[in-house]
Amino acid sequence: MNLAVIGTGYVxxxxxxxxxxxxxxVICVDIDKTKISALVKGRVPFYEPGLEELVRxxxxxxxxxxxxxLEEAVHKSTIIFIxxxxxxxxxxxxxxxxxxxxxxxxxRVMNGARTIVTKSTVPVGTAGEIRRVMTATTPHPVAVISxxxxxxxxxxxxxxxxxxxxxxxxxDSQAIEMLKELYEPFVRTGNPILVMDTxxxxxxxxxxxxxxxxxxxxxxxxxxxxxxxxxxxxxxxxVIGLDRRIGPHFIFPGVGYGGSCFPKDIRAAIAMxxxxxxxxxxxxxxxxNDHQKLILVEKVRGHFGSDLTGRTFAVWGLSxxxxxxxxxxxxxxxxxxxxxxxxxxxxxxxPEAMAEAKKIFGDRIRYANRNYEALQGADAxxxxxxxxxxxxxxxxxxxxFLKSPxxxxxxNLYDPAxxxxxxxxxxxxxxxxx
Ligand SMILES: NC(=O)c1ccc[n+]([C@@H]2O[C@H](COP(=O)([O-])OP(=O)(O)OC[C@H]3O[C@@H](n4cnc5c(N)ncnc54)[C@H](O)[C@@H]3O)[C@@H](O)[C@H]2O)c1
Numbered sequence: 001m002n003l004a005v006i007g008t009g010y011v012x013x014x015x016x017x018x019x020x021x022x023x024x025x026v027i028c029v030d031i032d033k034t035k036i037s038a039l040v041k042g043r044v045p046f047y048e049p050g051l052e053e054l055v056r057x058x059x060x061x062x063x064x065x066x067x068x069x070l071e072e073a074v075h076k077s078t079i080i081f082i083x084x085x086x087x088x089x090x091x092x093x094x095x096x097x098x099x100x101x102x103x104x105x106x107x108r109v110m111n112g113a114r115t116i117v118t119k120s121t122v123p124v125g126t127a128g129e130i131r132r133v134m135t136a137t138t139p140h141p142v143a144v145i146s147x148x149x150x151x152x153x154x155x156x157x158x159x160x161x162x163x164x165x166x167x168x169x170x171x172d173s174q175a176i177e178m179l180k181e182l183y184e185p186f187v188r189t190g191n192p193i194l195v196m197d198t199x200x201x202x203x204x205x206x207x208x209x210x211x212x213x214x215x216x217x218x219x220x221x222x223x224x225x226x227x228x229x230x231x232x233x234x235x236x237x238x239v240i241g242l243d244r245r246i247g248p249h250f251i252f253p254g255v256g257y258g259g260s261c262f263p264k265d266i267r268a269a270i271a272m273x274x275x276x277x278x279x280x281x282x283x284x285x286x287x288x289n290d291h292q293k294l295i296l297v298e299k300v301r302g303h304f305g306s307d308l309t310g311r312t313f314a315v316w317g318l319s320x321x322x323x324x325x326x327x328x329x330x331x332x333x334x335x336x337x338x339x340x341x342x343x344x345x346x347x348x349x350x351p352e353a354m355a356e357a358k359k360i361f362g363d364r365i366r367y368a369n370r371n372y373e374a375l376q377g378a379d380a381x382x383x384x385x386x387x388x389x390x391x392x393x394x395x396x397x398x399x400x401f402l403k404s405p406x407x408x409x410x411x412n413l414y415d416p417a418x419x420x421x422x423x424x425x426x427x428x429x430x431x432x433x434x
Contacts, residue, residue, distance in 0.1 A: 003016070003019055003079050003080070004027045004076070005026060005081040006083060007084035008066065009085065010156060011119055011120070012028060012084070018160045018161055021057075021161075022185040022186070024063065025063055025076075026065070027065045027066075027076060029066075029067055029068065029073045030068065033068055042059050046324075047323075047352040048324065049155070049323055050157045071109040074114070079114075079179070080114055081147075082099055082117065083149075086120045086121055087264065088264040091271050092270055092271040094123050094264065094268040099130070100130065100133050103133050104133050104137055106134070107136075115142075115178060116143070118147065121209075124199045124202045125199070126146075127170070127202065128144075131144045143170065143174070144170060145175050145198075146198045147179065148202065150164070150165075151163075154323030163187070165191055165192050165193070166191075166193045167196070168180070168194070168195050169200060170201075180195075205265070210282055213265075213266050213286075213289070215251055217284070217292070219237065220289070222430070223253035223429050224430065226430040232431050234431060254292075254331075254386075254412075255292060255293060255295060255411070256290075256292035256295075258293075258333075259326060260326060260329070264329075266282055292331075294335075294338065295429065297342070300380065303380070303408075308342035308344035313347070313379060313382055314349075314382065314402070316349055316371055316387075316390050317349075317350055317387055318348055318354070319332075319353040319356070325353040326353075327353055327360060332348075332357075336365060340364060347367075347376070349369075349370065349371045350387070371389065375402050378401070383408070383409045390411075399422070399424070404425075406424070407427070410428075410429060412429055
């Protein structure tokens with residue numbers, strides 16, 4: 001099939017590349033010239049495991065093309081995916097300006113019937129708005145299908161290649177059949193393609209992210225209670241996770257959720273309810289999360305006192321989760337800003353997100369080239385992101401480099417008893433202090 005994907009960010013680039021990998025001819029379009037000129041040379045402008053190799057392979061095979069020329073892409077494609085951003089707008093609502101602008105630009109250059117597929121996460125009703133905007137501009141037939149994307153950054157290629165399910169919302173049977181055919185190679189193991197109306201498809205993405213965020217805030221709230229009453233959230237988590245109605249996934253306590261999706265999608269879901277459906281549960285999910293992002297600094301102040309002037313803290317992990325360099329709404333930003341306000345100095349290390357961190361903090365913090373380098377002369381180590389390389393460090397070296405052996409772990413990576421035995425003062429989430 002001949003496809004175009006508009007927007008070559010995390011979602012558009014992964015989708016376009018994976019569609020090319022299954023044999024389609026794909027033209028990826030972006031307005032960002034720097035991004036496109038890097039991609040033309042096979043360079044992916046962000047970190048996503050396995051993606052760059054796949055982009056290069058499909059560029060070489062001449063199935064994948066990058067351009068800023070929307071008209072060319074529209075003329076050469078029958079199916080056009082919209083994967084541009086839907087950032088948080090006023091009152092928490094999702095801002096669909098980029099999506100509608102893209103739809104209008106497509107309709108201006110259309111020279112025949114096209115199927116438009118929304119991959120961006122959009123509020124219920126957006127498919128209808130796209131159709132209205134486009135039919136007002138072009139005489140050619142337009143089918144609009146909602147196809148929300150569920151991939152996770154850090155495992156995006158695998159998620160796209162083997163989705164748990166594919167959701168198609170729309171009532172144009174010809175377009176639905178074409179998309180089913182397109183997705184067929186990705187669901188060979190029997191995972192379903194679910195066809196529904198556009199409102200349910202659009203809603204399902206918000207409901208999915210809302211449930212995942214709820215699980216995180218739930219276990220974080222439980223971890224606070226565990227600390228207060230002297231229970232161990234690790235044990236509690238295992239018990240509840242073995243209940244098949246609950247399941248073991250996504251109930252790890254930590255420093256709160258971040259990233260480009262959960263925070264904005266939860267706010268957008270709340271905003272969709274307007275004044276009629278006030279969404280008390282999701283408001284609480286957000287409130288718990290806002291508090292959780294401050295938990296590490298509360299522990300820092302509990303240990304060192306409220307005045308942090310002259311103190312230096314090492315931070316391991318800056319991206320909002322491992323295997324990505326994405327720092328949008330990352331808990332690390334809240335933690336570091338709070339430490340800086342308190343008068344402390346910060347020395348940070350992340351395996352992939354250093355360039356992103358420099359854009360946010362500039363010269364307000366120090367950047368280490370290696371994880372141990374960040375520890376030199378620091379009063380304590382704070383662990384914010386659970387990158388694999390932080391799981392089994394050389395504790396002797398940590399002790400040698402730190403001014404005092406204090407570790408404040410936001411991801412419960414280590415055993416409290418073992419840490420105590422090695423001479424550390426160890427704080428973690430929802431467990432007794434070491
Ligand atoms: N990142 C994720 O993990 C994820 C997962 C599922 C769904 N989503 C949703 O997918 C959408 C895209 O997210 P993302 O993280 O890929 O965003 P992103 O910011 O990484 O990428 C968006 C891209 O669109 C480009 N763009 C904007 N306007 C354009 C236009 N008029 N024409 C061409 N290109 C244009 C931008 O330059 C940018 O490269 C959002 O709605 C998001 O909520 C994201």
